Amino acid sequence: MSECIFCSIIARKTPGRIVFEDNLVVAIEDIRPQAPVHLLVMPRAHVDSLNDLKPEDEPLLGRLFIVAARLARERGLDTQGYRTVINNGAWAGQSVAHLHVHVMGGRVFHWPPG
Numbered sequence: 001m002s003e004c005i006f007c008s009i010i011a012r013k014t015p016g017r018i019v020f021e022d023n024l025v026v027a028i029e030d031i032r033p034q035a036p037v038h039l040l041v042m043p044r045a046h047v048d049s050l051n052d053l054k055p056e057d058e059p060l061l062g063r064l065f066i067v068a069a070r071l072a073r074e075r076g077l078d079t080q081g082y083r084t085v086i087n088n089g090a091w092a093g094q095s096v097a098h099l100h101v102h103v104m105g106g107r108v109f110h111w112p113p114g
Helices: 005-010 055-074
Strands: 018-021 025-029 037-043 082-085 101-105
Touching (some): 005 025, 005 037, 018 055, 025 055, 037 055, 055 101
Antiparallel strands (some): 018 025
C-alpha cells in the first residue's frame, strides 16, 4: 500500500500548511476550504477511519477534539460557533483514508448538511 497524503505531510515529504502539532496529532489547513476557516486535525499515527479505532485509542480521539476546540478558540470561532465533522467512508464524503476532524467556521452553516 502506498503512503497516504496525510502521512506524507506529517512526515514533511509533501508540503502542507501545518498549524499545530504535538506527539499525538497534527493539524493542517484544508487545501479546498469549505469555509473561511477550514482545518483538519488528524492523528500522527495512521488510522484509516473511525471503524479502525480500538478501545485503547480513546485518549487519541479525545485529543483530536481538544485540539480542534483549541484551534477554533485561537481563531475566534468559539463566540459565533463552528462545525466539527468526521466523514467516515466514501458515502459520507471521506476522500482521504486517514482519520481526520474537519474544523470549519467563519460563516453560517445550515442543517441538514450536504
